[in-house]
Amino acid sequence: EKPRIIGLVDIGHSTYTCSIMAFRKGEMKVLGTAYDKHFGGRDFDRAITEHFADQFKDKYKIDIRKNPKAYNRILIAAEKLKKVLSANTTAPFSVESVMDDIDVSSQLSREELEELVEPLLKRVTYPITNALAQAKLTVNDIDFVEIIGGTTRIPVLKKSISDVFGKPLSSTLNQDEAVAKGAAFICAIHSPTLRVRPFKFEDIDPYSVSYTWDKQVDDEDRLEVFPANSSYPSTKLITLHRTGDFNMKAVYTHPSKLPKGTSTTIAKWSFTGVNVPKDQDFIPVKVKLRCDPSGLHIIENAYTTEDITVQEPVPLPEDAPEDAEPQFKEVTKTIKKDVLGMTAKTFALNPVELNDLIEKENELRNQDKLVAETEDRKNALEEYIYTLRAKLDDEYSDFASDAEKEKLKNMLATTENWLYDDGDDSTKAKYIAKYEELASxxxxxxxxxxxxxxxxxxxxxxxxxxxxxxDIAEKLAEQRRARAASDDSDDNNDENMDLD
Incomplete structure (x- = not known):
């Protein structure tokens, strides 16, 4: 079955990724992937913000670049404007009291936006051409182009992507939910409690990964295990000659090709339990290296081996007599001997640091909870002041003496003044105490x-x-009167019959 070749373009808030994938029924393989880690919706937002920064400097004589809060407010409004212009040809722009109590307003058309982001649009081509080159394909080999990510809704960006591929774009996936749904599906595949339709997938690692180890015997101390653009999940088994316990390390083979600031070391492992026989200088050790389905480089296990000699029967010729004695030959076999102890040191936090951060998180959560509860108590106190003051002159008026009214109104006024002055940023306990004082x-x-x-x-x-x-008594009396009248009528009828 010939696979369907799909180009998947994902442009989100901050990054742009293009992947070329081959789909067959029940499986998917990534053929090439490339990205621009500094291309996304925020770059369009910043272009709009910079445009208005220049405009407001001339129009209102304010420089939002010198005021981070003002700049951020314009940036947030620019993001909303960008979304509006995805569906409209022009849109108004206004923000109240940006800085120095000045309200700003303007408008932007879609054509103006396209001019502002023209430098960004020139960068659209590179991830696509790099992914195609990595997959060793051309745009003519692509069957469909699928776009995801909120930024791909921008009309001019969609047109640029379509022009590069030379074909219309498809949006059968939910652009906002596609990545989350895919992650949930992968989790369901690995979950022991869920059953989903089997689906095989292979991805590629754009960077080469090598393993190094302590040099104990006259052999190499480094090996490129997973070359650049190799598929994963993948497993490799290597053999080392060891004279004792040793260490291993996974590193990127070509540090110069890594993004700036990326550590070259991926993980480290320490192995113990290497027992070399007395009659040998070293012992072979098998190490099982793996790039798992998540793209993580791990060592599954390591064990020593030994060669043993066994007797294996030799097949008899077809013309051999029935009572012929079986023949044996000596064969050398390699068997597993000892499983080595392994300690991994990765980017994961150690238990002490992890517990410290969990405690810090709980502390911050409690602080947020206290802030929310304090605000609720403050609002409750303010509401009680206004409600009680209104009721004193209305429904509670007849139930309080003049002295009580005067005292309570003075208390309400005093608390209100405190609330809007010293008590504006007070504690939860003080708000409760003030509330209870008035409620008493x-x-x-x-x-x-x-x-x-x-x-x-x-x-x-x-x-x-x-x-x-x-009402019940009246109904009963009415019923008694009706029965009495009926009885008198029956008596009169009986007398008339006797006279006849």
Whole structure:
């Protein structure tokens, strides 16, 4: 079955990746991938922001570049404007009180935006051509081009990508959710509790990875195990001649090709338990190296081997007599001897550092919780002040004496002044204490009001029950009168029959 060749372009907030993939039923293989780590939606946002920074400097005499907060507000508004221009040809732009109490406003058209981002659009070609070169294909070999990532909604960017491939773009995937859904699917494949349809996939590592080890015997101490652009998952088994315990290290083969700031060391391992026989200078050690489905370089295990001699039967010729004695020959076989102890040192945090960070995270979470609770208490106090003041002149008016009203209003005014002055940034405990101080008198008045309301409800209920009983009594009396009238009519009929 001939695979379908797909070009997948993913442009998000900060990065741009192009992958060329071959699809067959139930499997996928990455043929080439290239990227621009500094190309994304934020670069378009910054281009818009810089445009307005120059414009506002001339129009309003303010320089937002000197005010980080103002610059960030324009940057956020620029992102919204970019999204609006993806669906409209022109859009207004305004931000209130950017800096120095100045409101700014302007507008931008899609054509102006395309001019602003023209330097960015020139960089669209490189990841695509590099990925195709890596896959050893041309644009004519591509069957479909799929785009994902929110930034690919920009019309001029879509056109640029389409022009490079020379064919229309497809957007059958949800551009915002595709990556998350793919990650969830991979997790489901590895999960022991979920069952999904089997799907085989192979990716490629753009960087060459070598392994080094302690030089103990006159042999090499380095080997390129996974060349650049090799597929993974992949497993390699190497044999080392060891005289004792040793260390290994996984490193990038060509540090000059790495992104700036990337460490050349991937991981380190220490192996123990190497026991060399007395009659030997060294012992062979098998090391199982693996680039797992996540692209992580690991060592699964390591073990020593030994050669043993065994007797194996030799097949008899076809014309051999039935009572012929079986023939044996000596054969040397290599068998596993001892499994070595292995300690890995990777970029993962050690348990002490991990626990410290977990404690720090919990501490920050508790601080956030306290801030939220403090704000809630502050709002509750403010609401109580306004609510109680309004009710004192309305529904609570008849249930508080003049002295109580005056005292409580003074307390409310004092607390309100404190709240908007020294208490604007107070503690949760102080807000609770102020609330309880007001409630100590306010609840007394409220209790009187509620008691009176309860009396009214009881009186109303009693009146309703009395009215209901009177209605029942009236109905019963009416029924008795009706029966009495019926009995008198029957007696009169009987007398008339006797006279006849």
């Amino acid at each position: 008198l306010g609840n007394i008045i409220r209790g009187r009001y509620l008691a009176k309301e309860e009396e009214k409800r009881q009186a109303l209920r009693a009146n309703q029950e009395t009215s209901k009983m009177n």
